[in-house]
Structure formats: structure tokens, C-alpha cells
Amino acid sequence: MKVSLSVAVATGKILTALSRRLGFGAGSNFPGKVILRMRPEAPEEIASRLTGGCVLVSGTNGKTTTSNLLAGMLRASGLQPVHNKVGANLMTGITASLAQASDRRGKPRGDIGLFEVDEATLPAAIKRLTPRMVILTNLFRDQLDRYGELESLSRKIDAGLKGLSGGSCILLNADDPLVASLGGESTARKYFYGIESEDIGEIGLRHAADSKNCRSCGEKLSFSAHFFGHMGKYSCPNCGLERPAVDFAATRVELKGTAGSRLDISTPLWNLALNLGLPGLYNVQNLLAAVGGAELLGLDDHNIEAGVEGYSTAFGRGERIPIAGRTLFLVLSKNPTGFNEVIRTLGTEGRDLPIVAALNDRIADGRDVSWIWDVDFEELAPLARFIIASGTRAPDMALRMKYAGLDAARLTVEGNLKKALDKAIERSHEGETIYALTTYTATLDMRRLLTKIGVAAGYWEAN
Structure with a gap:
């Protein structure tokens, strides 16, 4: 009515x-x-x-x-x-x-x-x-x-x-x-x-x-x-x-x-x-x-x-969030071009980087994740001390990283985002930056997680 x-x-x-x-x-x-x-x-x-x-x-x-x-x-x-x-x-x-x-x-x-x-x-x-x-x-x-x-x-x-x-x-x-x-x-x-x-x-x-x-x-x-x-x-x-x-x-x-x-x-x-x-x-x-x-x-x-x-970074677009003595650098990476530009930017940060790469396939992300094969992960692999593949399609991300040349010792598969973040904190050093590269709904998931544990405001309050 x-x-x-x-x-x-x-x-x-x-x-x-x-x-x-x-x-x-x-x-x-x-x-x-x-x-x-x-x-x-x-x-x-x-x-x-x-x-x-x-x-x-x-x-x-x-x-x-x-x-x-x-x-x-x-x-x-x-x-x-x-x-x-x-x-x-x-x-x-x-x-x-x-x-x-x-x-x-x-x-x-x-x-x-x-x-x-x-x-x-x-x-x-x-x-x-x-x-x-x-x-x-x-x-x-x-x-x-x-x-x-x-x-x-x-x-x-x-x-x-x-x-x-x-x-x-x-x-x-x-x-x-x-x-x-x-x-x-x-x-x-x-x-x-x-x-x-x-x-x-x-x-x-x-x-x-x-x-x-x-x-x-x-x-x-x-x-x-x-x-x-x-x-x-x-x-x-x-x-x-x-x-x-x-x-x-x-x-x-x-x-x-x-x-x-x-x-x-x-x-x-x-x-x-x-x-x-x-x-x-x-x-x-x-x-x-x-x-x-x-x-x-x-x-x-x-x-x-x-x-x-006076600009304040939009949530998930290069946010720096303090957590457990580290800094989480959260950046939305949702398609080949965007992901490649993020990788190119990380190339200026040196090597030995702690990385979480979260790939989701919900409706807002798109069910087809074949686009990850067009991302230049071959350029990311040499930069990483470790990469934790997470999200609803964590195995797909891990497989892509394997073909990019990331050896098994540096690759972990953990679909649960909270557990993936915990592992990244455990394997990184105090004062370091952890780089979280996340697709759209994975970015939302990460922000909700960070809000729940009290290190970030709700994303609707962040700007």
C-alpha cells in the first residue's frame, strides 16, 4: 500500500x-x-x-x-x-x-x-x-x-x-x-x-x-x-x-x-x-x-x-588501523586493474611484507572469480614474507598464489577472516604494517571485525 x-x-x-x-x-x-x-x-x-x-x-x-x-x-x-x-x-x-x-x-x-x-x-x-x-x-x-x-x-x-x-x-x-x-x-x-x-x-x-x-x-x-x-x-x-x-x-x-x-x-x-x-x-x-x-x-x-x-580516508581505501602493536593497511582490491595498481604501490614498500589476501564471491563481489588470473601476482610473490589466503574463495586465491611462484612455506590458507588476521598478527613483528588486500564484501567483513574488537569505528561513522 x-x-x-x-x-x-x-x-x-x-x-x-x-x-x-x-x-x-x-x-x-x-x-x-x-x-x-x-x-x-x-x-x-x-x-x-x-x-x-x-x-x-x-x-x-x-x-x-x-x-x-x-x-x-x-x-x-x-x-x-x-x-x-x-x-x-x-x-x-x-x-x-x-x-x-x-x-x-x-x-x-x-x-x-x-x-x-x-x-x-x-x-x-x-x-x-x-x-x-x-x-x-x-x-x-x-x-x-x-x-x-x-x-x-x-x-x-x-x-x-x-x-x-x-x-x-x-x-x-x-x-x-x-x-x-x-x-x-x-x-x-x-x-x-x-x-x-x-x-x-x-x-x-x-x-x-x-x-x-x-x-x-x-x-x-x-x-x-x-x-x-x-x-x-x-x-x-x-x-x-x-x-x-x-x-x-x-x-x-x-x-x-x-x-x-x-x-x-x-x-x-x-x-x-x-x-x-x-x-x-x-x-x-x-x-x-x-x-x-x-x-x-x-x-x-x-x-x-x-x-x-581535511580529507579522511574512506573505509577500506588505504585505511591505516592500529591493532595489537601493528598497523593494518586495508585496501579494497576488487578487479584486475585495481589489484595490479595496489601491487605496484606495494612494490615501493620493499620486501618481506606480511600480507592477507581475502577473496569473496558473494553477490556484491560477483560469483565469477576467474579475474584473479589476470592479476599480476607474480609481482606480489617476491614482496611477501608470507601471504595468508582468506575469504569464501580462499583456496582459489591460494592456488593462484602458488602458480605465481609463492612457495608453500610462505602460503597459508585460512578461510575464516578473524583467524587469518590473528595468524598475520602472530607472524608479524611489533611496529610492522600488515597489508590486507580485500575484495568488496571481504572489506566489509574486515571492517565489521575491526569494529567488533574495538580498534575501529563503524564504517558508517568513520568519515
Whole structure:
């Protein structure tokens, strides 16, 4: 039975509070599911009352980090974003976030909606929320059993972008040939961001690259600089297609391993020198996306700088958590490109590293785990003092490590995540860092475990 908006919102708030109080989690999805059953148009009704409109951030990797960085910049400008900060990025999670940030009549307490959105959900979110801006980070193979191949997914996203009004804008990653090709038939204004630093990039693609061919003619792309995955500076030798000129550019990048990076950014209005406490070149792109989004929303350079300086790492995205005299470095590693970049970053940490690698195959991870054979674990094996394979598919991870050259003396299989963490603590030394490389639901499992033993706040409270 359909009910009033106020009743639906009140019900959602009660369910969220109960979920958190009873220790079931953030209450970030189920309340939204109930609200949508009670009043299907609730997200449209609440979002339409946001005076600053809505911004949607989507893509395979980087949604959470990009949106959290942008949220910090918005707060630095004096705006209050309504934001699904814990990463519940289906319509159920977005609906729950809108309800949680509203009063009992469904009037939002914030100024602007900022929502990370699952790639497959993006077309529906565009239709329902009529955003003023869509930011697309990248498209990689991820959950193939759910999404299908990249071409199919990109066509659906492109169709969704056609629904944007001429007054809205799209911010695209120019380094990703697939993402850069999107939005061509949309009336929305298009902007691009990308890496221009001359010191970054290598010739040729790794085998895990996903989008290697020209979107116009199908010819294999030529890369003058390759960053990671299929990211880089590219052109088509057949039809002449080229990487778009960028509006928001990282003109100099100095990577500092797990400590982060220092970079210079050029925009149409500003020249910025920023220190980012997040590891990897992929986070440089995430910062570029956030900077571009901030400027297009009318924020100034001081807001951008303050947002970066005050940034608190999103849960599982390079968090450092003290535990038993050690530090747990928790990093989400959910697909070949993301995992390879994590491994490349760990290469700057030296050797003899204590590592837990947790592989789950729940619905949110994707049932098909064959992607681990496209991860460069051959580069990780020499770095490890030991690797404890854990998660629901621990034997699969262990087998992959064995084929990567990790000898039996350094490999342990322990499916129970708590026992795996205990073993890692026992086999590491006081003051050391334990590196936990975890797929999506394994990251959630680890955070719940850390919350339960009292060394970390609930992930919905961590930012």
C-alpha cells in the first residue's frame, strides 16, 4: 500500500537506527528498499527539494574516493552535501541516504545531493534524480556475471546520458578511451580530466587492459603513454581518433608509495599544488575528478585545497588501523586493474611484507572469480614474507598464489577472516604494517571485525 512521504521517511529512519543499534550494519540499503516499496517516488520527491540539485559519480573504480573528496570540498565552501558516504550505491542506498538526511516531512537538511552510483544503476539514477552533473571515473571488467561485457555496459550508460538536459554537464576521464567516448549524443556540456605529467607512463599495454580498440573503427589503439589498465595517452592509427584535450590536468605527479602523492593540477581557473595522502596513480585520477567537479560547481581554489587537506580516508581505501602493536593497511582490491595498481604501490614498500589476501564471491563481489588470473601476482610473490589466503574463495586465491611462484612455506590458507588476521598478527613483528588486500564484501567483513574488537569505528561513522 502506498503511504505518504512522511510515513515512508519515518519508517526508513527507524529501520536505520535499529540496524545500527542492533549491530547489523549501517542500515544503508534495507531501509531504502522498504521506502521504495511504501512510496516508489520518494527519491524523486526528496531530491527535487535540494536547492543545489544532484551530482552523480559513477564508474568501476574510484566512486567512493572521488565523491568523498568532493564532499570535503563542498563542506569547505559552506555547503552541506546529502551524501551516501558509506558507498551504498544502488537506488535503495541512495533512497536511504536521502531519507536519513531529511526531516520528518521529507525536506532535506542539506544543500546539494552527492551520490556515488553503481554503473549499472546510473541510467535509472539519471532518470529519477535529474542530476546537474555526472562524473564518470573509468570502466573496467568487474562482476562480469552481473554486468556482462564492457561494451554492453557502456551502451547502457551512453543511453542514460542522453537523458541529461542541456543545462547539465558530464565530466569524463580522458585517459580511459571507453569513458572518453561516452556522451557524444547527449546535449549536456562535456568536460575532460586526465594526466599530462611527462614523467608518468610507459609504452605498451599490460595483458589485463580491458579497452584496447578504437570505439570508432575497431582498430587496435596505439598508446604513446600507458598509465595502468587501459589508461593512457592513445590514438587510432586507422581513423585518427585521439584522446580528448583535457580541461583538468595533472601536469606533474610525484608518487610516494603508500604515503600518497604530490601533484600539480592545471584547470581553466587555477593552478594548484596539492598533497594527496592516498596511494597510487588511480587516486591521482580520483582527485582530478573531484577537482574538476568542484570547479564546475563554482567552488574556488581555497575550497579545493581545504577539502584535500581535511580529507579522511574512506573505509577500506588505504585505511591505516592500529591493532595489537601493528598497523593494518586495508585496501579494497576488487578487479584486475585495481589489484595490479595496489601491487605496484606495494612494490615501493620493499620486501618481506606480511600480507592477507581475502577473496569473496558473494553477490556484491560477483560469483565469477576467474579475474584473479589476470592479476599480476607474480609481482606480489617476491614482496611477501608470507601471504595468508582468506575469504569464501580462499583456496582459489591460494592456488593462484602458488602458480605465481609463492612457495608453500610462505602460503597459508585460512578461510575464516578473524583467524587469518590473528595468524598475520602472530607472524608479524611489533611496529610492522600488515597489508590486507580485500575484495568488496571481504572489506566489509574486515571492517565489521575491526569494529567488533574495538580498534575501529563503524564504517558508517568513520568519515
